[in-house]
Amino acid sequence: MKTLLLIRHAHTEMAGRFCGHSDPELSTTGRQQLSEIVTRLDQWPLSRIYASDLKRAVQTAEAIASIHNLPIQLRTGLREIHFGDWEGKSWKEIEKADPAGASAWLTEYPYNTPPAGEAFRDFQQRVRNELAELAALIHQDKVAAAVTHAGFIRTALSLIAGTPIGSIAATDYGAATELQLAHQEWCVKDLSTLCNIGPFT
Numbered sequence: 001m002k003t004l005l006l007i008r009h010a011h012t013e014m015a016g017r018f019c020g021h022s023d024p025e026l027s028t029t030g031r032q033q034l035s036e037i038v039t040r041l042d043q044w045p046l047s048r049i050y051a052s053d054l055k056r057a058v059q060t061a062e063a064i065a066s067i068h069n070l071p072i073q074l075r076t077g078l079r080e081i082h083f084g085d086w087e088g089k090s091w092k093e094i095e096k097a098d099p100a101g102a103s104a105w106l107t108e109y110p111y112n113t114p115p116a117g118e119a120f121r122d123f124q125q126r127v128r129n130e131l132a133e134l135a136a137l138i139h140q141d142k143v144a145a146a147v148t149h150a151g152f153i154r155t156a157l158s159l160i161a162g163t164p165i166g167s168i169a170a171t172d173y174g175a176a177t178e179l180q181l182a183h184q185e186w187c188v189k190d191l192s193t194l195c196n197i198g199p200f201t
Helices: 028-043 055-068 091-097 099-108 120-137 150-161
Strands: 002-008 046-051 072-074 143-148 176-182 185-188 191-196
Touching: 002 028, 002 120, 002 150, 028 055, 046 055, 055 072, 055 143, 091 099, 120 143, 120 150, 150 176, 150 185
Parallel strands: 002 143, 046 072, 046 143
Antiparallel strands: 002 176, 176 185, 185 191
8 A cells, every 4th residue: 555645834924825836934833833743743654755845845844854864855746836926915915906807716716827827727737647656656555745735735635536626625734634545546544435536556
């Protein structure tokens, strides 16, 4: 069995804003969360640690790596979706600056792309490709951690469940979602009905 833990990075000062490819460091709150994240992961014998190359993911992964004495392998495919001109803005700021665009984004979610942003279908394919590549990289009977972002995790679970992303709740900062590769398909641990997007080897 191959196991992959999708771990959301810890808190940043940009919480509540469209962070995307913006690159803030962890906040004081986020740094305080690291010990709890590390403790929560004690139950898994990690063999590899992957991370988005954005600082908030790297800094979270560094705390995990220091305990498990493992190197961090950075992967741009684990990045959050890029919000284009909306990067760094709050929803109120977006509504004020571009009310028509904000309304269209809500109505057509997730398929309306922010100006100069990454189209959701492109992001969805990036997530699909990344899951396939990680499936190939993880050794049999091993557990790997991938420190990533809320949008990546929601999109991955949406693909696995075969349901719209709007039905997938956001994960908390530092939360881990356990995936297992069963019958060449990624499945969510303890939820056998959430099993899709294969075959992967």
